[in-house]
Amino acid sequence: MSVIELNMSSESFSTDRKDSWKQSWLLFGFTFVAFAVYSILVVAYDFKDGVRGVVPGADYQSPFYGPDLTGYLSNWPVSLPFALLTLWAPFGFRGTCYYMRRVYYRSVFNSPPGCAVEGFEGRRGKYSGETKFPFFLNNYHKYFLYVAIILGIFHWYELILVVTYNGLYIGVGTIFAFLDALFLTLYISSCHAFRNIFGGSSKRPSKFKYNIWSFISGLNEKHGIFFWLSLFSIWVYDLYIRLVAWGYLTEVRFV
Numbered sequence: 001m002s003v004i005e006l007n008m009s010s011e012s013f014s015t016d017r018k019d020s021w022k023q024s025w026l027l028f029g030f031t032f033v034a035f036a037v038y039s040i041l042v043v044a045y046d047f048k049d050g051v052r053g054v055v056p057g058a059d060y061q062s063p064f065y066g067p068d069l070t071g072y073l074s075n076w077p078v079s080l081p082f083a084l085l086t087l088w089a090p091f092g093f094r095g096t097c098y099y100m101r102r103v104y105y106r107s108v109f110n111s112p113p114g115c116a117v118e119g120f121e122g123r124r125g126k127y128s129g130e131t132k133f134p135f136f137l138n139n140y141h142k143y144f145l146y147v148a149i150i151l152g153i154f155h156w157y158e159l160i161l162v163v164t165y166n167g168l169y170i171g172v173g174t175i176f177a178f179l180d181a182l183f184l185t186l187y188i189s190s191c192h193a194f195r196n197i198f199g200g201s202s203k204r205p206s207k208f209k210y211n212i213w214s215f216i217s218g219l220n221e222k223h224g225i226f227f228w229l230s231l232f233s234i235w236v237y238d239l240y241i242r243l244v245a246w247g248y249l250t251e252v253r254f255v
């Protein structure tokens, strides 16, 4: 086996890597920051536009606002966005995701920007593990997973509400609602902690458990892809609802 020696300099971003690591570093960083800014805008400025009923004739609700708790909270202050009630769960789940950690440690904190790439000089030696706020929350990923599983079920329930609205309803937005539920399910079921539930801690798992574990392991290899697909499907679905509600797009109904 041949060994490649990397003679690293200590300057920030120095590396002997010859591949295109910077493209993915830039792309992931840009997308991550853009989604974070969009989410903050959803919460801060656009209070109720994502809530059920903004698309005439259809029953869409932004995935940022699910599950729909508005009916149970008639006393919720009008100045506060409903998204505050629910967003902690998907944000907690995604923020503590192993794949997501890789994205923000590399592309946002540059700590380090990539394998065999030197990080910021000022940050060297400052890594404190996951012991300080908010990073110690990463240790609770499996608990966020349990909440996310419930959330995933609600996304399918939302889809049923959309499709059964006034009898039967299928429009362009329904496709986005379906993709949202599908990709979220794939993202959750390919999670490392989810795989661990099925045999991760067993020395001799049953055949049934082992088969499930093998299936999830196959999904797990594509976890990064499902992460992005799920993120984009939520983003696009929310944006679509808003553009229709604001009159920039017209919903097309098929059925």
Ligand code: FES
Pocket: 093, 096, 097, 098, 099, 100, 141, 187, 188, 190, 191, 192, 193, 194, 223
């Ligand atoms: S590791 Fe990514 S969601 Fe669990």
